[in-house]
Amino acid sequence: MRMKNSIEKIKALDERAMEIATKRQRNLTKPAGSLGTLEDVSIKIAGISGNPTPKIKNKVIITMAGDHGITEAGVSAYPRDVTAQMIYNFLNGGAAINVLARHVGARVVVVDMGVAANFSHKSLILMDKKIGYGTANMTKGPAMSYEDAVRAIDAGIEVFKLEAEKGMDIVGVGDMGIGNTTASSAIVAVITGEEVEKVTGRGTGIDDAGLEKKVKAIEEAIRVNKPNKKDVIDVLAKVGGFEIGGMAGVILAAASHRIPVVIDGFISGAAAVIAYEQQPAAKDYMIAAHRSVERGHSVILDYIGLKPLLDLDMRLGEGTGAALGISIVEAACKILNEMATFEEAGVSEKA
Numbered sequence: 437m438r439m440k441n442s443i444e445k446i447k448a449l450d451e452r453a454m455e456i457a458t459k460r461q462r463n464l465t466k467p468a469g470s471l472g473t474l475e476d477v478s479i480k481i482a483g484i485s486g487n488p489t490p491k492i493k494n495k496v497i498i499t500m501a502g503d504h505g506i507t508e509a510g511v512s513a514y515p516r517d518v519t520a521q522m523i524y525n526f527l528n529g530g531a532a533i534n535v536l537a538r539h540v541g542a543r544v545v546v547v548d549m550g551v552a553a554n555f556s557h558k559s560l561i562l563m564d565k566k567i568g569y570g571t572a573n574m575t576k577g578p579a580m581s582y583e584d585a586v587r588a589i590d591a592g593i594e595v596f597k598l599e600a601e602k603g604m605d606i607v608g609v610g611d612m613g614i615g616n617t618t619a620s621s622a623i624v625a626v627i628t629g630e631e632v633e634k635v636t637g638r639g640t641g642i643d644d645a646g647l648e649k650k651v652k653a654i655e656e657a658i659r660v661n662k663p664n665k666k667d668v669i670d671v672l673a674k675v676g677g678f679e680i681g682g683m684a685g686v687i688l689a690a691a692s693h694r695i696p697v698v699i700d701g702f703i704s705g706a707a708a709v710i711a712y713e714q715q716p717a718a719k720d721y722m723i724a725a726h727r728s729v730e731r732g733h734s735v736i737l738d739y740i741g742l743k744p745l746l747d748l749d750m751r752l753g754e755g756t757g758a759a760l761g762i763s764i765v766e767a768a769c770k771i772l773n774e775m776a777t778f779e780e781a782g783v784s785e786k787a
Contacts, residue, residue, distance in 0.1 A: 438590040439685070443715045445692035449483030456488035463777040467786070473745065477723070477765055478772035484696045484721055485605075489773050492766040494603040495542035497610055497755040498595060498686055499526065499533060502550035502679035503570030504615030505579065509653040511618045513640040516570070519614050520553035526612070527559045532752055533610060536759035540766070542608070544755070547595055549588060550678030551613075563598075565591040567678045571619070574657040578674045579619065585673035585681055589710075592685020596693075606696050608725070608762050609683045610755020611703040614640070617730060620706035622654045622675035624732045626663050627709055628739050635732030637702070637751075668713040676710075683707035688714065691721035696765065700758040701728035701751060705736035712740050725761025726750055 457479045462468050469475065481490045501523055507516045525531045526546045529538075537544045547563045548555065552570040555562060567588050571579035580588075596607065617639035624635045632654045638647055654675075661674035672681050684707040690697035691711075699708045699722055711718045719740055726746035727733060737744060745764045750757050778785045 438593045439586065439688065442593050442688040442692040446688070446715050446717045448717065449720050450486040451483070453486050453488045454479050454483040457482035457772060460488070460772060460777070463779070464775045465778055465781050465783050471771060474768040474771055477768035481696055481765060481769055484694055486694060490769050491773065492605045492769050494605045495540060495762050496545060496599050496604050497533065497537050497542050497608040497758055498545045498547060498599065499610040499612060499755045500547045500549050500592070500679035500682040501612040502616070502677050503552040503613055504619055504677055505571045505573035506575065506618050506653060506657070507615040508573045509575055509649065510646070511639070511650040511653050512614050513642050513646065514614050516552060516614050519612060520551050522612050523548070523551060523555065524557060527557050527562055531754060532756050533754035533759065536756050540759050540763040542759060542762055545595070545599055547682060549591065549682040563595060565595060565682065567591065571677055574622070574675050575653055575660060578661055579676055580673050580678065582669060582673045585669050585676065588678045588681025589685040589688070592682035593689040595682065596686045596689035600693060600695065604695055606698065606762055606765060607686065607690050608698040608700065608755050608758025609686050609704045609707065610700045610758055611679050611683065611753045613677060613679050616677050616679065616703050618650055618654060619675060619677040619680060620703050621732050622657055623671055623680065623706045624709060624735055625654065626658060626665050626671050626675065627668065627713060628735055630735055632658070635735050637730035637732060668710055672710055680707045680710065684710035687711040687722065688718055691715070691718040696723055697721055698723045698725050698758040698761040698765065699742070700725055700755050701753055702730035702733040702736070703753055704758070705733050708740060709736055723761060723765060726757040728757070
């Protein structure tokens with residue numbers, strides 16, 4: 437029900453707010469278009485929020501975590517235990533996402549969507565939405581049930597709403613889960629129709645033999661489960677992950693509440709594909725933070741039609757790219773709001 441309601445509430449961008457923002461951009465003390473993408477982003481945020489002079493103050497990064505049964509097939513350079521260990525690192529403020537979130541002034545929310553461990557750590561930033569203790573090995577059957585795929589998306593919607601009540605002008609989505617590049621590659625291959633080899637990268641840093649094993653595992657999972665590309669929930673259930681469903685829920689909820697959502701890298705990109713397939717209008721509320729080194733990420737960006745803000749050879753996840761993307765969006769809005777017009781500054785306009 438949450439998913440259906442969110443999808444139905446997603447509307448087109450506010451054209452009037454965008455027109456006013458565009459007019460102001462043209463009157464700022466600079467040649468029109470000289471700030472390129474910064475101008476485009478500020479106008480898009482005006483359309484998303486319905487405010488021709490949008491401000492970015494309350495910044496949130498939601499990092500969703502889950503384990504994957506496919507790690508049994510040896511598709512990762514790291515053991516599954518690392519997922520839970522990194523959660524503790526997040527909670528203690530020592531991970532890359534903590535550093536970059538502090539840098540841009542965003543609060544981090546960590547969500548246990550399906551980690552194969554219980555957490556005794558008492559933390560205000562940890563939310564328990566566990567669907568299960570990791571997905572099943574998708575080379576032997578569905579990663580999860582259809583019902584659990586829906587529950588994962590609904591949980592993401594609920595997390596968003598709880599955080600939005602605290603104040604939110606922008607949200608970034610990030611991930612943590614050993615094995616999740618494998619699930620993401622499977623999702624992207626099924627939905628876009630690209631060959632598995634073309635959308636599968638090295639993830640945590642596997643060697644050539646590991647990459648070959650990973651490709652074969654994905655191909656086997658698709659062969660065994662036969663996911664229906666016309667039913668994106670079926671795809672998520674058969675070859676996806678709990679945290680991927682959760683991020684898709686956040687994206688849909690953000691769009692339904694007219695909040696810009698900054699997509700991180702490959703894993704959150706796979707979640708964006710899930711959301712886009714459910715409601716194409718959600719695309720207008722997405723901002724691609726960067727282009728990941730993972731080869732499948734470019735396929736995702738082209739498929740949805742998103743232009744990344746940055747290209748820094750990153751592939752960490754966690755929401756690290758989203759944090760940097762949020763800083764760019766904030767800068768774009770400050771240009772729109774704080775820069776003087778030709779009339780205000782007493783500067784002669786173009787002849």
